[in-house]
Amino acid sequence: NAGVMQNPRHLVRRRGQEARLRCSPMKGHSHVYWYRQLPEEGLKFMVYLQKENIIDESGMPKERFSAEFPKEGPSILRIQQVVRGDSAAYFCASSRDADTGELFFGEGSRLTVL
């Protein structure tokens, strides 16, 4: 059973460009979560999605960031007009149900903004 798949693992962008991070949840999981981790810091919740719905985006910056989880295909975290402060590791996690208590994380996508 494949785990949570994230790609790309590493992404380099120049300031002002767009970054797209993709996440395929584990088979049978319909809940997807995105977290951001800065060096030496804990993971910070960004957004929680189910298929075709954003359930909670309270941790998402109001501007430049968006997320989707379409009926078909992976979840995508999109960062427009990236700035150096966006450099971080972005982790996707999935779960079978809400509130089951266990998240399965991917290996992360590391974004570097030059």
Next chain:
Amino acid sequence: SQKIEQNSEALNIQEGKTATLTCNYTNYSPAYLQWYRQDPGRGPVFLLLIRENEKEKRKERLKVTFDTTLKQSLFHITASQPADSATYLCALERGFNKFYFGSGTKLNVKP
């Protein structure tokens, strides 16, 4: 606002000893708490979950306690091995699988 504290200093112990990591929190009463392991450059891996009505939970060499009065969880690894060296993250639920994560404590087990 919610605050989670894990010892930011690395914990260095000798192989075979018991490692004890601490997670303290304020301004919140989570229904449950989790511990994850994270290796460098990798995603966190779930280890244990303990609910507010449970005092202690065990899984093989791992043990977690949860004191809702002290607002503290302790994570123990008995008979530690070099392979246990990693960063351990504490996470408090905040509803619907959203979590507050601590910044983690790095454990170094020396042979």
